[in-house]
Amino acid sequence: MKGQSELEETVKIRSITMNDYKYVLNWSTDEVFCHANGWQIDRKPEELYDWWLNQVYTFSIEFVRLGVEHEGRFIGYGDLADIKNHTAEFGIAIGDRTLWGQGLGTKAAAELMEYGTKNFGITTYNAETHENNLRSRKMLERLGFQEINRNGKEEYLGEYVELIQYRLRSNGL
Template sequence: MNAQPQTRPVVVAGERVFLSHIFADDAPLLAQWFADLEFTALLGQQGYSYTLEQERQWINANAIAKDDRRTFAIILRDGERLIGTCSLFGINLLHGVAELGIAIGDKTVWGQGYGREAVRLLVDYGFRYLNLYNISLWLHEFNERAYRAYVRAGFREVGRLHGATMLDGRRYDRILMEITRDDRIRVG
């Protein structure tokens, strides 16, 4: 008996991507992405390369929604292909705050706006369903593509830790960005 391909439920719908659940079967692809030193450096994890077993552990720890974390697979609508993951973490419902993280692991889709759309979907989810007021994120100055995507998604820079990141013998700023519910209403 042949197993049917696993279909992904649409949890948060977008035009070109949707957010869905992460499955155990995603571990080999995530391990491939997170073994890439260029990719992990862009995420601020310089020099790290993760194994299949580490990705399985990460999926086991993050695939189920918790009070302080929601993690999603980012799925390209065309072909329902997994292209990355995104999370709200450090969720504090009392104060209505959380941090955002995103990783587009499929390099073939970099620079096409899918990350920006996924960020907007995740922000809308946080404001609408978790009743958040403020969503923040940290990024590294050398990740200019991500900076531009966050600005286009409605985030603004609110602070810097100057020279806080070292990469290839050079110091870069660590940048704090945020979006509030009020900002989202203004930029729609």
């Protein structure tokens, strides 16, 4: 595994583009990724293209989707949703499953939150993950998120499991 300083040089947050669609299309064929991220399996490429087109060109002051780039390649995306009153829902997905567990999501998440704080004044980040998504839970805890609640259940990777809500409060930049 690369050291933290090496990851800082190879992971960055950037705008998403239509050129990223080829990666999104590839992720849509990975059943494990789709199940883990709530994506429909066997989506038609035309439908996926229209969805991605909407992601790239729709602007909202309450929702931001940014790309995650590693070594010059688009590998995932991060979301800040329901942005209001210095608060946002936070989420991140690494699309290339071969890169899971290498700390790239944690680095990208930290950059996404820095972006949210700097550009939107966000001081409180909320996140939710499934009880059996240990990588996501560890990432959130490494970033300083605290478990605040366990509310609801849903299927995740073939199991019906609890949803865990997390919160991170910061003082801004």
